[in-house]
Amino acid sequence: MSVRNAILGLLCQRNRYGYEVLQAFQAVAGGRETWELKPAQVYTTLARLKENGLVVEEISDGETDPGKRRYAITPAGKAELQRWFETPVPVEHQRDEFFLKLMLALATGQADPRRLIYLQRASLFQELHRLTTLRMELDPYTSLAHILLLDQAIMHIEADLRWLEMIEARLDEVRKQPIPEPELRPRGRPGKHEKNIIPMKEEP
């Protein structure tokens, strides 16, 4: 969704060729290393936007690129873009692959949770240094926006490192607790004799 909406924004800025859209997206997203787009993804997104009437194609009649297609945003596209601006970005911090790994290590006994933490920490530190080095190479007088993007990533990594510390400190407690299992509920309507299994509290 974000790529689609960002493309609308880039076309709102000015009309662009497909390849220009790709380049412009990567530039605003923080560089190719940050968010690499495949040309195919750009062209299929543009095709879908066109189908939905959010962009139109104009055939260039200029001498430089005769026949090359430039994309332009439509009023409907502008309205869609406005909707995006007005909607807060949902956060998904609770979906965490490391957490899943940890739970399954505990459930299966196939991996040592402390080892998982150790490996994850080492990898986070590597990434922390890579990002810090990247940030230092940027000039705050011209690239402040990109620096802030890297700051966000660095803050998250440092928070993840603190979180690993907490898990490590409380791992023994976690181990003593049951691994979450789905509630086993028989399908369909409960039989007569199954009713009122849970004794109701008597009213005073």
Next chain:
Amino acid sequence: MSNPIVSTQSLTKVYGQGAAAVRALDGVNLTIQPGEFVAVMGPSGCGKSTLLHLIGGLDRPTSGTVWLDGQDLTQLNDDQVTAIRRKKMGFIFQFFNLIPVLNALENAALPMILDGMRPAEARKRAQEWLERVGLGHRLTHRPSELSGGEQQRVAIARALASDPALILADEPTGNLDSRASEEIAGLLRQISSTWERTILMVTHDARIAAYADRIVFLKDGKIVDETVLEHRNGEQAEMVADKMKEIGD
């Protein structure tokens, strides 16, 4: 002379194999005495992060040894290294990552409480360090009520309260403006001079490094120079910057 807190012998880390092998660290011998404040500097890719990882028990060397407070980390298994890291090392990061709903005192005490210390004892220690870093009047303030410099002080108190043998500061001033950076560097200076804690700091910033007792310059995985500073209050920043230039940024 007392036993060093950190001592590495021929510390080497090679990433990859064969022709693609990179020697990130190549035979580093580094000794840090108790109460010393050592800065590690060098151009990007010089191996300073790798050195910090190895000393911090976050990675294992290809060869050589790391002694931390009398124990050879390379002879210990992962669990033992983890136990030592938790007990003997305090990390100071770039951002403070304080927990918003906890006040300064609770933030500084939390890691010790999680580690099983009695809450009353943890709070006592946390308070002592918060007072030392000049936040005695801010104990019940939440992070949102503190300035950036004050938040970093809470983070420093949190790192020190468990009384680690070694403080590892990894670009601690990365995101602060230059005034706040120097304030933090001055505080690290004080932690070493007044309270005799041992600090190993990695930084790219000559102004901050100029607060250390000693600066170790790394290049291509080797120590290429070492400077003991006379004034440890930032005054020699220019000299440090010149040295960095000499080494090649």
